[in-house]
Amino acid sequence: MAQVDLTYINQLKKGDTIANDIYFNDILLVKKGTIVNNSLLRNLESWGIANLHTKHDKRTVKHKEKIFYSKELFDLKELFYESLQYVVSEARYGLILNSDAQLAWIEHLFISSLLDARISASLFSLKKKDPYSYFHSFDVFLLGALLARDSGIKDIKSFAIGCLIYDIGKLKINKELLQKDGTLSKTEYEEIQKHTLYGLDVLKEINLPSKYEELVKSHHERLDGTGYPEGVTGESLSEEVRLLAVVDTYSALTLQRPYRRTPFSSLKAIELLLSKENKYDIKYVINLMELINIYPKGSLVKLSNGKRARVKEVNENQPYFPILEDIDSSEVFELPLNLSTSIVRFLEWSHIVDVKPDEDISKKEIYWNYFITEFINGNVDEAMTYFPMITEGMLSNNIFIDVIIRLIKEVETKRIEGQLSIGEEHDALLNVKDILKHVI
Numbered sequence: 097m098a099q100v101d102l103t104y105i106n107q108l109k110k111g112d113t114i115a116n117d118i119y120f121n122d123i124l125l126v127k128k129g130t131i132v133n134n135s136l137l138r139n140l141e142s143w144g145i146a147n148l149h150t151k152h153d154k155r156t157v158k159h160k161e162k163i164f165y166s167k168e169l170f171d172l173k174e175l176f177y178e179s180l181q182y183v184v185s186e187a188r189y190g191l192i193l194n195s196d197a198q199l200a201w202i203e204h205l206f207i208s209s210l211l212d213a214r215i216s217a218s219l220f221s222l223k224k225k226d227p228y229s230y231f232h233s234f235d236v237f238l239l240g241a242l243l244a245r246d247s248g249i250k251d252i253k254s255f256a257i258g259c260l261i262y263d264i265g266k267l268k269i270n271k272e273l274l275q276k277d278g279t280l281s282k283t284e285y286e287e288i289q290k291h292t293l294y295g296l297d298v299l300k301e302i303n304l305p306s307k308y309e310e311l312v313k314s315h316h317e318r319l320d321g322t323g324y325p326e327g328v329t330g331e332s333l334s335e336e337v338r339l340l341a342v343v344d345t346y347s348a349l350t351l352q353r354p355y356r357r358t359p360f361s362s363l364k365a366i367e368l369l370l371s372k373e374n375k376y377d378i379k380y381v382i383n384l385m386e387l388i389n390i391y392p393k394g395s396l397v398k399l400s401n402g403k404r405a406r407v408k409e410v411n412e413n414q415p416y417f418p419i420l421e422d423i424d425s426s427e428v429f430e431l432p433l434n435l436s437t438s439i440v441r442f443l444e445w446s447h448i449v450d451v452k453p454d455e456d457i458s459k460k461e462i463y464w465n466y467f468i469t470e471f472i473n474g475n476v477d478e479a480m481t482y483f484p485m486i487t488e489g490m491l492s493n494n495i496f497i498d499v500i501i502r503l504i505k506e507v508e509t510k511r512i513e514g515q516l517s518i519g520e521e522h523d524a525l526l527n528v529k530d531i532l533k534h535v536i
């Protein structure tokens with residue numbers, strides 16, 4: 097007979113056998129009978145598990161390592177496409193996900209985020225408890241990550257994970273209350289609001305780092321101090337949480353919710369956000385409009401041919417193909433379906449004026465910065481997710497000079513400026529051969 101012992105995590109050895117199933121909120125994290133290996137040791141530690149039961153019986157120890165988490169239990173790719181189908185429609189996303197490069201980038205980000213079992217376990221619990229809350233979080237993740245990337249937010253991966261789990265406090269709210277149809281009483285509303293603070297408890301329980309705390313706690317705060325839980329004002333809110341507030345509101349207004357009234361059209365939601373500049377950071381509302389290419393009637397916009405036009409009419413089913421009026425010639429026209437001419441910038445609407453400098457900020461330069469940062473950090477796979485975006489429209493003959501030579505030169509400059517040591521420069525340059533594989 098095998099002997100079952102209570103073993104503290106720091107006494108656990110490779111080859112021990114887990115005696116009982118380990119769950120987090122109904123999700124099986126580790127199956128009983130799993131043999132302890134190095135990665136399981138690391139994960140148990142990161143989940144904050146202090147002790148567990150192990151079996152000590154040489155006959156039961158088989159030297160076959162099991163995959164212990166989501167990869168085997170759930171097919172993440174399938175989940176990504178299931179979720180995509182639920183949330184994405186052209187009326188809400190415009191044409192952004194029609195591009196293979198964008199889709200590949202966001203799929204990679206989703207799967208790599210969920211390989212952390214603490215993230216996947218929390219999300220599966222949320223999906224099981226209240227599917228709408230899960231799909232809403234997925235929606236916020238998609239739009240949030242794309243918008244953060246275009247807005248130059250530094251740590252995209254952490255922000256994207258934050259977008260997946262910012263509402264995780266809903267795990268501690270009663271299911272009937274979460275799904276209640278109709279008006280909430282004052283007490284019920286106060287309880288719902290507590291999901292921001294409950295979220296902090298969940299972060300601690302699953303041992304996630306404190307960098308996610310602000311997104312979880314403060315995403316319902318508003319610039320004018322009318323939000324919750326603390327009613328703080330704009331000065332104390334980071335760029336990341338301001339961006340999240342915009343995307344969270346857009347998603348909540350426009351995503352179809354089971355058994356609830358018809359949601360807002362994306363156009364109405366954008367108009368509402370624009371009209372609340374005292375509550376939402378307007379630069380992220382503008383960036384969101386430019387991301388999904390949806391501009392309300394009356395907007396002044398800049399076209400890819402350099403002209404300026406006024407939006408005359410918007411069809412709610414195809415808001416990204418508005419009817420426009422040329423400012424100089426007063427000619428009224430529709431955007432061509434092949435988008436040979438497109439809107440590249442929002443300039444103004446009502447009294448809202450975009451404060452970005454007049455020259456177009458090159459998205460390619462923003463993508464280039466992410467590319468080189470990931471590359472220097474040794475994350476070649478992550479760097480390569482930006483490759484299609486930085487080489488889009490480039491002749492293949494030019495890729496060598498415009499990407500490879502530029503990369504080598506910039507790495508050298510960073511070493512000269514003291515941002516990289518000689519050793520780090522050497523390691524980075526060794527990775528150039530991995531990039532070359534995609535060029536030659």
Ligand SMILES: [Fe+2]
Pocket residue numbers: 262263291315316
């Ligand atoms: Fe929330």
Ligand SMILES: [Fe+2]
Pocket residue numbers: 232263344348
């Ligand atoms: Fe939310």
